[in-house]
Amino acid sequence: PAWLRRLCGQLLSERLMRPNGVQAVVRGIxxxxxxxxxxxxxxxVDWRKCDTVAKxxxxxxxxxxxxxxYYRLVCPQILDLLHIQDKLTALQFQRVxxxxxxxxxxxxxxxxxxxxxxxxxxxxxxC
Numbered sequence: 003p004a005w006l007r008r009l010c011g012q013l014l015s016e017r018l019m020r021p022n023g024v025q026a027v028v029r030g031i032x033x034x035x036x037x038x039x040x041x042x043x044x045x046x047v048d049w050r051k052c053d054t055v056a057k058x059x060x061x062x063x064x065x066x067x068x069x070x071x072y073y074r075l076v077c078p079q080i081l082d083l084l085h086i087q088d089k090l091t092a093l094q095f096q097r098v099x100x101x102x103x104x105x106x107x108x109x110x111x112x113x114x115x116x117x118x119x120x121x122x123x124x125x126x127x128x129c
Contacts, residue, residue: 015063019072024059024079025095031055032094052094056101060109070113073106077117 017023032051059080066072083099086092103122106114 015065019075024076028055028098052097053101055098056105059102060105073113073117081121
């Protein structure tokens with residue numbers, strides 16, 4: 003029902019914009035994937051889930067006052083997904099982070115450059 007979709011969207015949006023909210027949402031959605039699946043089919047399901055999560059992360063929620071504010075809160079958390087230590091979790095989180103980054107760069111290049119690409123490339127630029 004529409005009311006349930008709205009409520010779930012609102013709760014998801016609120017969680018994303020909290021500290022460590024991106025990681026909590028990704029963990030919640032990705033939980034149980036990639037662990038002992040059967041070959042190519044399991045890998046395809048895993049990739050589809052990663053793409054879906056990336057689309058969710060790249061979309062500014064209606065509850066957010068500005069796209070700039072959303073990027074300021076969420077982009078550092080997306081970059082943090084690249085530093086997960088557990089190998090199985092890291093692979094999935096890196097897929098989600100890179101797909102989200104690509105989506106954000108395509109949809110809002112200036113904001114993505116400021117909040118994702120510049121912090122990501124800062125160590126290289128210093129060298």
